[in-house]
Amino acid sequence: MKTITITDVANHAKVSKSTVSQYLNKRYEYMSEKTRKKIEETIEELNYQPNIIARSLKQKSTFTVGVVVANILHTFSTQVIRAIENYFYEQGFHIIVCNADDNPEKEKNYIEMLRAKQVDGIIIFPTGDNLDLYQRMKSDQFPIVFMDRTIEELDIATVMLDNHLASKLAIDRFIEKGFENIAIITTSIIRDISPRIERIQGYKDSLATHGIPLNAEYIKTVNADEIPVALSEFFELEKPPQAVLAGNDIVLNEVLRYMKQHEINIPDDMAVIGIDEVPYASFYTPTITTVNQPAIEMANLAAELLLSQINKTGKEDTSVHRLKPTLLSRNSC
Amino acid sequence: MKTITITDVANHAKVSKSTVSQYLNKRYEYMSEKTRKKIEETIEELNYQPNIIARSLKQKSTFTVGVVVANILHTFSTQVIRAIENYFYEQGFHIIVCNADDNPEKEKNYIEMLRAKQVDGIIIFPTGDNLDLYQRMKSDQFPIVFMDRTIEELDIATVMLDNHLASKLAIDRFIEKGFENIAIITTSIIRDISPRIERIQGYKDSLATHGIPLNAEYIKTVNADEIPVALSEFFELEKPPQAVLAGNDIVLNEVLRYMKQHEINIPDDMAVIGIDEVPYASFYTPTITTVNQPAIEMANLAAELLLSQINKTGKEDTSVHRLKPTLLSRNSC
DNA sequence: GAATGAAATGAAAACCATTACAATTACTGA
DNA sequence: TCAGTAATTGTAATGGTTTTCATTTCATTC
Numbered sequence: 128m129k130t131i132t133i134t135d136v137a138n139h140a141k142v143s144k145s146t147v148s149q150y151l152n153k154r155y156e157y158m159s160e161k162t163r164k165k166i167e168e169t170i171e172e173l174n175y176q177p178n179i180i181a182r183s184l185k186q187k188s189t190f191t192v193g194v195v196v197a198n199i200l201h202t203f204s205t206q207v208i209r210a211i212e213n214y215f216y217e218q219g220f221h222i223i224v225c226n227a228d229d230n231p232e233k234e235k236n237y238i239e240m241l242r243a244k245q246v247d248g249i250i251i252f253p254t255g256d257n258l259d260l261y262q263r264m265k266s267d268q269f270p271i272v273f274m275d276r277t278i279e280e281l282d283i284a285t286v287m288l289d290n291h292l293a294s295k296l297a298i299d300r301f302i303e304k305g306f307e308n309i310a311i312i313t314t315s316i317i318r319d320i321s322p323r324i325e326r327i328q329g330y331k332d333s334l335a336t337h338g339i340p341l342n343a344e345y346i347k348t349v350n351a352d353e354i355p356v357a358l359s360e361f362f363e364l365e366k367p368p369q370a371v372l373a374g375n376d377i378v379l380n381e382v383l384r385y386m387k388q389h390e391i392n393i394p395d396d397m398a399v400i401g402i403d404e405v406p407y408a409s410f411y412t413p414t415i416t417t418v419n420q421p422a423i424e425m426a427n428l429a430a431e432l433l434l435s436q437i438n439k440t441g442k443e444d445t446s447v448h449r450l451k452p453t454l455l456s457r458n459s460c
Numbered sequence: 461m462k463t464i465t466i467t468d469v470a471n472h473a474k475v476s477k478s479t480v481s482q483y484l485n486k487r488y489e490y491m492s493e494k495t496r497k498k499i500e501e502t503i504e505e506l507n508y509q510p511n512i513i514a515r516s517l518k519q520k521s522t523f524t525v526g527v528v529v530a531n532i533l534h535t536f537s538t539q540v541i542r543a544i545e546n547y548f549y550e551q552g553f554h555i556i557v558c559n560a561d562d563n564p565e566k567e568k569n570y571i572e573m574l575r576a577k578q579v580d581g582i583i584i585f586p587t588g589d590n591l592d593l594y595q596r597m598k599s600d601q602f603p604i605v606f607m608d609r610t611i612e613e614l615d616i617a618t619v620m621l622d623n624h625l626a627s628k629l630a631i632d633r634f635i636e637k638g639f640e641n642i643a644i645i646t647t648s649i650i651r652d653i654s655p656r657i658e659r660i661q662g663y664k665d666s667l668a669t670h671g672i673p674l675n676a677e678y679i680k681t682v683n684a685d686e687i688p689v690a691l692s693e694f695f696e697l698e699k700p701p702q703a704v705l706a707g708n709d710i711v712l713n714e715v716l717r718y719m720k721q722h723e724i725n726i727p728d729d730m731a732v733i734g735i736d737e738v739p740y741a742s743f744y745t746p747t748i749t750t751v752n753q754p755a756i757e758m759a760n761l762a763a764e765l766l767l768s769q770i771n772k773t774g775k776e777d778t779s780v781h782r783l784k785p786t787l788l789s790r791n792s793c
Numbered sequence: 794g795a796a797t798g799a800a801a802t803g804a805a806a807a808c809c810a811t812t813a814c815a816a817t818t819a820c821t822g823a
Numbered sequence: 824t825c826a827g828t829a830a831t832t833g834t835a836a837t838g839g840t841t842t843t844c845a846t847t848t849c850a851t852t853c
Binding site for chain 2: 412
């Protein structure tokens, strides 16, 4: 089946390509009612779809943006992707989703592919290991927004959680409930992944604020599969913690799995709070207190920032936007 | 910043465009080691990225496929998307993910946008209401694979669950555990969404096999927000069901939420099985017996079918592939 | 009936890479 | 030095659209 082009439409409607193009771009003031109708009918009849690739080549704009997430397994990533997709759908944009799997190589590959495909901009959860690449996009003035993680030295618009506050909300809650021996577990912090670092810092600062001495043994940063070991180590301590803050949804899952397996009662034997809301939080036994990220607001903000870079509206905003988490108080603490 | 083209590279490396193009397409046999190196260095130095849009226009192939899911909120969709992405990443393809929100209008819009963008193929979870569109793609010989849902009359390659078996596995389990009054809840079946229909049919057939009379009051097909009402109705029956099969993960969540709220003990007051594995199934209290869809295998198969259509390898496969679910036996029944 | 100006239309260049092909140049070994 | 092969070049066409600007059309007016 031969594809039909604007030329076919033009010939068939007995007008020039230019006029058809004008029509396609809704510049009706340049043509008579009659030709407008004629073209409309012809398009209908031939079932013509303009070739967006050709248009993109000419216009240097693809109406497509890339979203590179560090790890699509986090609920948070999924929520953000969904919201970004929604936002851009309204604007007539498509999004290309890429999962870097926390792998800088893969990230690099994707970014280059996306740029080669001439996407109009990229929202990226940076792995943090491609500084030169980020730098280049920046100096090329290529529209880019960071999500969830910041790279201090780069001066790129960023949307992230107020992670410090996230920890604080949890710690305050623990203390309010009378716990003082509070542990924290996050996934690995190689490559200084900022939210994790910040959550730990927030944890430390909050304890300090409450005059609680820091116990290094209460802080674990390990891969998901090592969480059971980390928890076991807690319980082997002379003074095991009475409460644990799970640094993200994956950690929370592992913590709950462990507690279930070892028949440890929540919150009596161990109180638990998770950062990231999870779908089962409100009907688990006990219901789980979580610190919720405003994923949709964050996604919308990031999308907005990107779009304004793409459209070059407004002066450039290269600040780091930190949105506030909220505590969803339930019964696990 | 001016973008650099193949011409710039050619000039800079003092070779012709043709040679650079040969290089880009890895046809090294047409050039000496020396020129190969020279071009390589120049590309590196100028930081040249070939414009894939221009290439696509010429080659009529974008190395991009579209994935249109009916509803991205289902865990299953997410898993499938992830696996498809993985598969195509290996092949150097990008995927554009679209969420039709169970809305045929939106689906139509997306499919047309994707085709206008000249994607090389589409994997689609069909809403079922755009028969003419599906038909046209089919007759255009446009590569397309259906996922999760079938449209009987269309003769399009399809990958889906053996839904009949999924229900059977659950019912067999219920009966093995001594339950006879078994209910089922699925989300709405307007537009004859095939998995839901089939799961209900499987439910009916399995009961029949076991010689259990059908009770119409035990079957509910309602929207997610009406599930609490549906459950309440169960309990108001003269003989309330002792067991309930949740038709998908969203239904399961709502069922569990209800049970928690009304302090109904699982499995003693009501046994529960869910179709679709959920992340918390193995550490919930009680642990939840689920029927698991082989999401990754299904995704891989769909991707493979699509790719073979794109590459026109092998004869066309328009059959409906049904993969087998497995029962993950736990304690909720 | 011709001049005027606005409206409608068309021709051609541009976007950037691919491809084909004939033409040229550089090298190898005899 | 020559034939013969290998490497490279230049040119032009191709893909489908947008865009600019020149040209044509047409109704109006004097």
